[in-house]
Amino acid sequence: MLIVLSAFLFLEFYTNLFEKSVGYYLKWQNHKRPQLGRMWERDRQSLVAQAKIKSIRSSLNLQRETALGITSFKHLFEGLSPGFPLIISREKFLQLYYDFPGQWSERIISSYDLVELDSRKNWDKVFLKRFGPWITLQFIDRQNIPLHELFLSIDTLYEVQATRTVKRGTLEDAEFPSNRIFPISEFLPVLKSLDATTQKAVFPEPRWFLGKNYHVTRVGVSDSPTGEPAQHVLFGIEYDTDYYTGVLLIPVAVGLANNMMSQVEKADLVGSNSDESPSSPGETP
Amino acid sequence: MIGRFLHSLNLLLLTLILVVVLIVSGLYFWLNQDLPQLPKNLQQINLSLPTEIYSSDGERIKILGERHPIVLEDISPFFTKAIIAVEDSRFYRHSGIDHRGLVRAFLTNIRQKRIAQGGSTITQQLSKNLFFSFERNWVRKIKELLIAFQLEATFNKDQILEAYCNQIYFGSGAYGVEEAAQVYFKKRAKDLTLLQAALLAGLPNSPNNANPFSHYERAMQRTKYVLNRMVSESLISVEENKAALKSNIDLANPRVESDPNLYFVDQVLEQLERDYGKEFVHFGGLKILTTLDTRYQEFAFKGARNHLEALENRLIKKRGAAPLQAALVAVENKSGAIRAMLGGRDYSYSQFNRAVSNNRLPGSSFKPFVYFTAMEELGYSPATVVMDEPMTIDIPGSEPWSPKNFDEEFAGNIILKKALMKSINIISAKLINEVGPEKVIRTARKFGIKSPLGKNLSLGLGTSGLSAYEVASAYSVIANLGIYNEPYLIQHIEDFQGNRLFEHYYQGVQQFLPDSLFPLLNMMQGVIQRGTGRIVRKMGFKHPSAGKTGTTNDFKDAWFNAFTKDISASVWVGFDNNESMKTKSGKGLTGASAAAPIWVHFMQKVLEGKNPVNFPVPEKIKFATVDVQTGYLAQEFSLETLQVAVKEDVDLSPPAVLSGEQEPDETGLLPDPVVIKKSENVVIPEKKNVVPNP
Numbered sequence: 001m002l003i004v005l006s007a008f009l010f011l012e013f014y015t016n017l018f019e020k021s022v023g024y025y026l027k028w029q030n031h032k033r034p035q036l037g038r039m040w041e042r043d044r045q046s047l048v049a050q051a052k053i054k055s056i057r058s059s060l061n062l063q064r065e066t067a068l069g070i071t072s073f074k075h076l077f078e079g080l081s082p083g084f085p086l087i088i089s090r091e092k093f094l095q096l097y098y099d100f101p102g103q104w105s106e107r108i109i110s111s112y113d114l115v116e117l118d119s120r121k122n123w124d125k126v127f128l129k130r131f132g133p134w135i136t137l138q139f140i141d142r143q144n145i146p147l148h149e150l151f152l153s154i155d156t157l158y159e160v161q162a163t164r165t166v167k168r169g170t171l172e173d174a175e176f177p178s179n180r181i182f183p184i185s186e187f188l189p190v191l192k193s194l195d196a197t198t199q200k201a202v203f204p205e206p207r208w209f210l211g212k213n214y215h216v217t218r219v220g221v222s223d224s225p226t227g228e229p230a231q232h233v234l235f236g237i238e239y240d241t242d243y244y245t246g247v248l249l250i251p252v253a254v255g256l257a258n259n260m261m262s263q264v265e266k267a268d269l270v271g272s273n274s275d276e277s278p279s280s281p282g283e284t285p
Numbered sequence: 286m287i288g289r290f291l292h293s294l295n296l297l298l299l300t301l302i303l304v305v306v307l308i309v310s311g312l313y314f315w316l317n318q319d320l321p322q323l324p325k326n327l328q329q330i331n332l333s334l335p336t337e338i339y340s341s342d343g344e345r346i347k348i349l350g351e352r353h354p355i356v357l358e359d360i361s362p363f364f365t366k367a368i369i370a371v372e373d374s375r376f377y378r379h380s381g382i383d384h385r386g387l388v389r390a391f392l393t394n395i396r397q398k399r400i401a402q403g404g405s406t407i408t409q410q411l412s413k414n415l416f417f418s419f420e421r422n423w424v425r426k427i428k429e430l431l432i433a434f435q436l437e438a439t440f441n442k443d444q445i446l447e448a449y450c451n452q453i454y455f456g457s458g459a460y461g462v463e464e465a466a467q468v469y470f471k472k473r474a475k476d477l478t479l480l481q482a483a484l485l486a487g488l489p490n491s492p493n494n495a496n497p498f499s500h501y502e503r504a505m506q507r508t509k510y511v512l513n514r515m516v517s518e519s520l521i522s523v524e525e526n527k528a529a530l531k532s533n534i535d536l537a538n539p540r541v542e543s544d545p546n547l548y549f550v551d552q553v554l555e556q557l558e559r560d561y562g563k564e565f566v567h568f569g570g571l572k573i574l575t576t577l578d579t580r581y582q583e584f585a586f587k588g589a590r591n592h593l594e595a596l597e598n599r600l601i602k603k604r605g606a607a608p609l610q611a612a613l614v615a616v617e618n619k620s621g622a623i624r625a626m627l628g629g630r631d632y633s634y635s636q637f638n639r640a641v642s643n644n645r646l647p648g649s650s651f652k653p654f655v656y657f658t659a660m661e662e663l664g665y666s667p668a669t670v671v672m673d674e675p676m677t678i679d680i681p682g683s684e685p686w687s688p689k690n691f692d693e694e695f696a697g698n699i700i701l702k703k704a705l706m707k708s709i710n711i712i713s714a715k716l717i718n719e720v721g722p723e724k725v726i727r728t729a730r731k732f733g734i735k736s737p738l739g740k741n742l743s744l745g746l747g748t749s750g751l752s753a754y755e756v757a758s759a760y761s762v763i764a765n766l767g768i769y770n771e772p773y774l775i776q777h778i779e780d781f782q783g784n785r786l787f788e789h790y791y792q793g794v795q796q797f798l799p800d801s802l803f804p805l806l807n808m809m810q811g812v813i814q815r816g817t818g819r820i821v822r823k824m825g826f827k828h829p830s831a832g833k834t835g836t837t838n839d840f841k842d843a844w845f846n847a848f849t850k851d852i853s854a855s856v857w858v859g860f861d862n863n864e865s866m867k868t869k870s871g872k873g874l875t876g877a878s879a880a881a882p883i884w885v886h887f888m889q890k891v892l893e894g895k896n897p898v899n900f901p902v903p904e905k906i907k908f909a910t911v912d913v914q915t916g917y918l919a920q921e922f923s924l925e926t927l928q929v930a931v932k933e934d935v936d937l938s939p940p941a942v943l944s945g946e947q948e949p950d951e952t953g954l955l956p957d958p959v960v961i962k963k964s965e966n967v968v969i970p971e972k973k974n975v976v977p978n979p
Contacts, residue, residue, distance in 0.1 A: 023438030037416030
């Protein structure tokens with residue numbers, strides 16, 4: 001035994017047998033042990049930090065994607081709630097600005113003011129926030145310094161919601177009576193005969209349809225609501241896209257609508273007469 | 286006989302071996318779950334990136350968690366030899382434990398009857414540094430030893446030595462040899478001379494006691510010891526040792542944490558830790574761009590230091606008294622960005638941030654909010670006449686309150702603008718009594734003041750504590766003509782890949798109408814032109830500015846808060862223990878004498894080379910020169926006149942019909958000059974107490 005012990009001590013002294021055995025055993029068992037101690041704690045804190053960064057980034061990406069997915073001013077303003085400001089890029093703002101089927105965008109800021117803003121070459125984003133009855137639009141640069149600020153009242157928001165809206169489906173789906181629906185070819189001569197202001201009030205810039213490949217097919221005028229005398233009726237423009245049929249709804253003053261209706265019907269009548277029965281002498285077309 | 290003895294010895298040895306095996310196995314199974322896992326490689330331990338904080342002018346003002354891991358080839362061989370000689374001369378020959386070293390340490394300790402020498406190898410020290418606490422107990426020591434065995438079995442000697450050199454603490458906040466070389470010698474670790482390497486190698490054993498910055502002699506003794514050890518281990522020759530001792534150590538200047546930017550940095554860190562958690566800040570590897578302008582901060586620091594030194598020479602010195610302190614906050618009006626934040630005169634002496642955390646009584650600095658409330662709620666204007674006279678206000682359930690003026694004199698009839706310029710306490714007390722403290726508090730909240738405000742009349746004299754941060758921010762609302770910008774410190778935060786994680790957006794809120802606020806601004810311009818803050822002009826500050834002084838009872842606090850169109854700055858001066866600031870001549874230090882000069886030094890530097898910019902005048906404002914005693918338009922025989930800014934519907938012309946002898950009512954307040962329509966020439970005042978025009 002003494003010899004064995006002496007041999008062991010000799011081996012230990014010259015080859016560190018004990019330390020190596022324990023060391024290799026621990027190495028073999030390493031994966032089974034917990035990640036404890038200062039070093040792992042630091043590592044864990046680093047992981048917590050990276051997880052936080054990841055969560056912030058994904059939340060920011062979501063916000064960015066949400067902003068990119070906004071399709072109209074209506075959508076943009078509806079998405080604004082107090083305490084949750086929205087940031088959209090300059091390009092997105094311009095897209096929405098020129099995408100609006102009508103002149104309402106000009107009421108936010110005139111296109112000439114936009115040109116002036118853009119001439120400084122540092123307009124980068126638009127920061128929108130809602131505060132009480134106001135919506136603030138800040139045109140900001142890359143350092144988030146406001147270049148121009150304007151305020152819209154919430155009433156304006158209701159106005160845009162009520163102004164020009166787009167719906168999927170046909171005019172019939174939008175509950176336009178069939179006797180007040182006309183092919184676009186019958187309506188266009190009447191539209192052309194109207195003065196420029198009235199034209200703008202009832203029909204958007206044709207670019208809005210042409211640019212998007214929307215093929216206008218029919219127009220319609222809704223019935224006046226029963227009961228109280230209405231100020232406005234809806235004028236609907238139906239269009240076909242490659243995938244669906246949609247209707248652009250525009251509130252139009254009742255007087256103007258009636259006037260248009262009478263002209264369309266008159267034109268229709270004239271057209272019918274010319275097709276089916278020759279006009280009697282003395283009648284003007 | 287011998288056979289018996291050998292047999293017994295065998296049995297004893299066998300028993301001993303069994304006991305040792307049992308103890309070792311028992312210990313292992315007992316400690317097994319407490320033993321930490323080792324990482325796959327040792328480089329991984331330095332992976333966490335530092336977080337860097339930048340000022341708005343591009344200076345890197347703080348690095349958190351900075352580590353400079355380097356490979357062994359980038360470390361001077363003098364150093365690796367020196368550290369092996371002094372810490373673990375048999376490093377390349379043992380497997381985690383040095384038997385000879387242990388025996389030597391054991392014998393030395395027995396001889397000296399104290400723990401004079403440790404037997405820890407470099408591997409054991411690395412094991413301790415990576416995983417264990419620094420408390421001394423046997424269980425921790427055994428765990429440390431077991432992990433050292435595993436380190437030796439897992440990594441080669443060079444990997445262990447490299448990790449050790451990158452981990453070990455060298456004192457003065459330096460972890461790792463690269464940082465230590467920078468801190469002590471301002472050079473790379475690979476460029477260390479023999480003497481320098483020996484000095485550094487002596488530090489891990491006693492980083493504080495042998496610190497060359499604080500204990501140079503001890504550090505050099507330790508260096509000599511290290512060199513001798515290197516000679517005994519034949520790592521250097523005797524000649525090299527002698528040559529090294531003759532060489533110059535070239536010690537760098539100590540890195541003192543006296544950087545005044547650190548008050549601001551602490552505030553940024555506090556905010557970020559509160560909003561995102563400690564881990565995010567310290568282990569996120571972030572780039573944080575702040576609003577601080579280091580040039581402004583330097584101006585604030587120098588301005589405060591110079592003036593405080595001058596003031597201290599004038600003050601009665603008490604033995605062991607703490608130094609006079611100051612705080613300064615500068616806010617950019619248009620954005621709310623904090624451009625300077627001085628929390629005290631010397632960060633190395635005291636890290637307490639007096640600019641934010643020290644709510645001291647603002648005294649008359651609070652009066653603008655009282656005056657403004659009165660003008661808004663009661664329809665008063667800067668030309669409204671009030672009687673400055675002794676007064677006592679009965680307070681139900683409390684002693685009657687008799688406010689006193691600073692100079693204990695009374696001015697009689699006086700217009701509000703003049704009263705603010707002279708900072709008359711009685712007038713402020715009358716106004717708050719008339720309007721009620723609740724409305725004043727509501728107004729103060731709209732100015733952005735968040736500290737608790739006492740719902741009592743003395744609030745009108747500034748008896749609720751505020752910080753310089755709050756006051757500067759609140760005054761910037763006046764400079765902005767009613768737009769409140771939440772003060773902020775962080776412009777944006779990026780991760781290490783440059784992705785923006787946070788951005789500040791300006792969100793100004795129009796809290797007050799410009800034409801309501803401009804008269805107050807104009808009154809505060811009067812404070813600087815001809816009022817209690819006129820020292821600003823005497824010191825040669827020419828830019829259009831407005832502000833208010835503040836001095837509290839017994840001269841415990843001195844304030845000066847003022848703004849130009851672009852910057853608002855608030856300065857506080859006082860003692861931490863609330864002692865009076867009395868000069869040797871018996872006079873007390875006031876806002877004008879103690880705080881205003883610091884403001885002037887600071888603003889003069891900030892605005893150096895810039896053109897004066899006037900405050901914009903809102904459309905519905907008109908200017909008029911009025912009689913200070915009557916508040917009506919000045920006449921030839923007016924004794925004292927003053928220009929006021931009032932809303933355009935305020936008529937300052939004297940009434941055509943005088944109503945004889947009139948006395949102020951019980952509040953002592955006299956009505957405004959009467960508002961008349963443009964088409965009318967005369968309106969007979971409805972109230973009886975209109976002061977007749979002389």
